[in-house]
Amino acid sequence: MVAPLDHSTSKISFRVRFCETDLMGIVHHANYLAYFELGRVEWLRARGVTYAQWAQEGVHLPVVDVSLRYRNAARFDDELTLFTTLGELKRHSLRFDYRLMLRDALLTEGHTRLASVSETTVQGAKLHRIAPISDEMLARLRAAEV
């Protein structure tokens, strides 16, 4: 199986943590969303964008929809490889696609669509409003890894 490796794809590797397993002896299915999150944070970093910096400036990319297909289970200590691809880029949203592999085996694939929002704090409560992705950010998102 050949994973996509064009310029809109980035790759990370990491090990399954003990605390991510459940009583079936496999990774609990909710944790794959945390893995995908890792994937897009590192995808952005590879293009010079620090998501933590954005968050401090009140720019967020909350998840608005998700799909996930589980094909094979990951287990404790497995060394996984995650391919993250920017699949769609619009003015107010973007979609990342994911393929999680254990060596040559596809474990999970899915996508997350993210909205672009800006945050304001009103009386201690954070409010988030849809806001266009800036031109500077769009340029970075279209670029290859730095």
Place this chain on the structure above:
Amino acid sequence: MVAPLDHSTSKISFRVRFCETDLMGIVHHANYLAYFELGRVEWLRARGVTYAQWAQEGVHLPVVDVSLRYRNAARFDDELTLFTTLGELKRHSLRFDYRLMLRDALLTEGHTRLASVSETTVQGAKLHRIAPISDEMLARLRAAEV
């Protein structure tokens, strides 16, 4: 908004835990899968099926695919209502549909498809094989709340 309340739907209420929030001040999106899991465990219990009992007997219902749409954010301490519906029942799999509400507002909707598997332990490693849902279990899944 009227939530479905026919005999294949069950309802639970629970509060958002502090540890389920993230730095955006809202529930982290992965936690909704844990909420859906609560929903189907209680859906089963309402029909006389204790999932923990099944698990001890080596019968599991691992998640094989998921979709989730996030419409509004849940926040710490919100008292949420989750409607869980058996949407499809086959010999080797079933699908639950979910609608998570905060009072009259729909927060999240989605589904999980589960496979029916039986577990054997071989040299310390657990193996899971697709296995048909038993007739007794099918009857319970088709029944109304006890």
Place this chain on the structure above:
Amino acid sequence: MVAPLDHSTSKISFRVRFCETDLMGIVHHANYLAYFELGRVEWLRARGVTYAQWAQEGVHLPVVDVSLRYRNAARFDDELTLFTTLGELKRHSLRFDYRLMLRDALLTEGHTRLASVSETTVQGAKLHRIAPISDEMLARLRAAEV
């Protein structure tokens, strides 16, 4: 075994979630800190204090130290009872003590010490400073359940 039930103790019951287990088939040890958190949020609510309200007003009680002794394991779907006691109340900190039971068996005991802090947001970053507990709050913390 007799659990303490004086006016500085409150009690909650809840079930272990599937996602809280690990590959040993028992509750992963980190989740007990989430249970203790539930315990103190409900302890406060029982005295008319909504922690979520405080948090919105920028008053927080971050954990500054923890001890935990695990005596017996909890398992999926166990219905647990948690006794939370205010063990110490100072001007800038307080300590809660916890006893987690499965019927008559003590599973876990521990404490968390919390600091009283106030939050300000400076350029998107939240800063927390030690701040005295208000007199009104002290009165509520010393009172019995409402």
Place this chain on the structure above:
Amino acid sequence: MVAPLDHSTSKISFRVRFCETDLMGIVHHANYLAYFELGRVEWLRARGVTYAQWAQEGVHLPVVDVSLRYRNAARFDDELTLFTTLGELKRHSLRFDYRLMLRDALLTEGHTRLASVSETTVQGAKLHRIAPISDEMLARLRAAEV
């Protein structure tokens, strides 16, 4: 500040994940137990012991007591360094001590005591009994990094 670096100490570095934060904008306190778990899994690996292998063979090291002191908060994307030290080694238990740093600042310190148990599966339920650490394992635990 000089961290201990004798032969019973190992060191790992990792980044804080988004999903590990809470609404205070800092790492939720329960996640430090997951970090410590990472630390001891890698401590063992550095001495030629794969914890996942042990777990498959039915040897486990469940946590029996914990202490944690939080001095400074970690935040999303911080690159943390964790020093894990074997502080005590007995026939049926061992203690690891931890110091979590952000550059030169100590964030958290604590310990976990672990029991040595062997696992048997009886009618689907896993049972764990205290069992002495094998001589081979003791030798590895006393050795320096491989």
